[in-house]
Amino acid sequence: MAANILIVEDEESILELIAINLHQSGFNPMRALNAEYADKLIQEAIPDLIILDWMLPGMNGIEFAKRLRSNSSTKKIPIIMLTAKSDEENKIVGLESGADDYLTKPFSPRELVARIKAVLRRKSPELIDDPIKISNLHLDPSTHRVESNGATIKIGPTEFKLLHFFMKNPDRVFSRNHILDKVWGNQSEIDDRTVDVHIKRLRDVLTNNGHDKLVQTVRGMGYRFSENQEN
Amino acid sequence: MAANILIVEDEESILELIAINLHQSGFNPMRALNAEYADKLIQEAIPDLIILDWMLPGMNGIEFAKRLRSNSSTKKIPIIMLTAKSDEENKIVGLESGADDYLTKPFSPRELVARIKAVLRRKSPELIDDPIKISNLHLDPSTHRVESNGATIKIGPTEFKLLHFFMKNPDRVFSRNHILDKVWGNQSEIDDRTVDVHIKRLRDVLTNNGHDKLVQTVRGMGYRFSENQEN
DNA sequence: AAAATTCTGTCATAAAAATGTCATAAAAAT
DNA sequence: ATTTTTATGACATTTTTATGACAGAATTTT
Known part of the structure; x- marks a missing residue:
């Protein structure tokens, strides 16, 4: 909080x-x-x-x-x-x-x-935002760095914020608007669907580092970050 | 909400x-x-x-x-x-x-x-979206997951809403129109009988996961969700 | 300061999944 | 036996999500 x-x-x-x-x-x-x-x-x-x-x-x-x-x-x-x-x-x-x-x-x-x-x-x-570790992924807010095993992952600013938000709230489903609110800041007049694109970008980054299926789609609802089985 | x-x-x-x-x-x-x-x-x-x-x-x-x-x-x-x-x-x-x-x-x-x-x-x-548990079925609104024992159940959006509604109101009979109202939202111009189809789909999902007879037909009335014996 | 690179948001299109309706079968009630 | 009500499978359509391309903005490097 x-x-x-x-x-x-x-x-x-x-x-x-x-x-x-x-x-x-x-x-x-x-x-x-x-x-x-x-x-x-x-x-x-x-x-x-x-x-x-x-x-x-x-x-x-x-x-x-x-x-x-x-x-x-x-x-x-x-x-x-x-x-x-x-x-x-x-x-x-x-x-x-x-x-x-x-x-x-x-x-x-x-x-x-x-x-x-x-x-x-x-x-x-x-x-204080302490470093978070989920499923081999290590995110450190203070250094603004993400590591998988020991290797630093290259990740863009928005994707970092998105990942940070997700890792702080694992397993919960968030609507696109909720995500926009928390990651972009509230009065953003950004299109819902832009979230999809950044989700894609985050997924690409994670997939390239051996983390499949961490970001899950929940149809009609939004997205969820979880190391548990999909669905 | x-x-x-x-x-x-x-x-x-x-x-x-x-x-x-x-x-x-x-x-x-x-x-x-x-x-x-x-x-x-x-x-x-x-x-x-x-x-x-x-x-x-x-x-x-x-x-x-x-x-x-x-x-x-x-x-x-x-x-x-x-x-x-x-x-x-x-x-x-x-x-x-x-x-x-x-x-x-x-x-x-x-x-x-x-x-x-x-x-x-x-x-x-x-x-408050607290998880609900009835008869081995575990529905968690915040993660949008349904589990039977420990296994996650794959379930579509409408079936999830339907199940959620039923689990929040177990043992009560609801008419198709009442269900339409609560699950689809009021101003829906959807046919009564569509409920039957989704009931079927929900039943299939539950049956595939070992939950027979949770969704019960009350002839002339509608449907009921109950872990107790039918009739 | 200019150039190069990276990042952003939007859009168009493809792909996937879900939905509602209908026809018919099955079951129950009369 | 007939009528009424419910179950079920198929399917066309609609809705939702994924993805690639792109132009402008922002940031970093030179």
Whole structure:
């Protein structure tokens, strides 16, 4: 399940930049422009991780982090601090105040996503996409690689996503529209039948590597990924 | 089929957070920021479950729940209450006012999804595609597979739907028109007698897998699926 | 920046599977 | 024995899926 991540950042354009990047990386961003609003949100729903700007209007990030740590229902939420100051001292203060990681502005969104994954892996491994192995096929989301036995399989971007989706949900049947939604992203105006073509491409790739019949057609329904007998 | 779930929550970020999490869990979220709009949505289409914030602007959640309970067309919709107040008293009032479950803020979206599934399983099992097992026959809607003992049975789309319908309603007699309605969908202009043919096809499939006499003819009435003796 | 390569989505056509109807046989009821 | 209802096999048609080709987009290499 996708992790819900609260971003607390007073600079709206940065907030949005982060949110969009997180969304593209498969997270659910929640936005707060200040500590008060963040508080309000947290009182209603508990995020899986918080990205916290060091400098906030009103209450600064450190203070906010301390408050979170002192409340039993928020104590365990991992925090990643963002700061403009790069000196070591602040870093130490930040980490002491309870942050799990610390990122200096300007940072690359890629780096942030990597840090988030690292923290989540440590704190809530169930929220992270671990490597999956089914029937000699080994898919590793973090390296974006698929192996059959030891050999790396060459596979296109869409086919990778498709395979990843299937391997995360083996044996279940999905309609073309469901697949479009999950693999292409919802508001895609792509034709149903395009799925067929990519299924074909994925099948070709797998067949060339000795994996027949993993992707199965369920007539009138959609497709299924399964190492079990067809039908 | 994906359950339609109406979320009534005045805090927009939270509403959206819940909606996204429900969507990712395969539900169909309907959004309402207040009781009035919720009313409007309910009049257009009855949801399968309602998530209701205790505190709403204008009319509070309890009141709204009571209203739903007093109207015959909405009486049976399961309700899950969200509340900021954690004391027992409110919980009791909430449950007495007709809520089926109760979640205290701050809640984790994952917990909410789990509760929804639990309530649906209790109140509208037909919305949850659980596997059905009757007399060695095992039908799993999510994988779209039918097994007899461990062996997968090859079965066509219409026969699958027919079998699914029968297994969901064992031991009851259905007229051909009733079956047409439920399996083919209502506005079908298909001949009554076509049902006979598909019954035959289903019987063939089952017989080939050692299941005699599960589909029984009730002369002048229609058909019945039962593991008990005929007549 | 240009060229080369890879990737995408769509379409047309082929191939496969499923469907509904009908005629006739079989069974049950009267 | 006759009538009514159901079972069954055949089959033409329709529906659904597979596949190859292609042009434009996107990405990588040069």
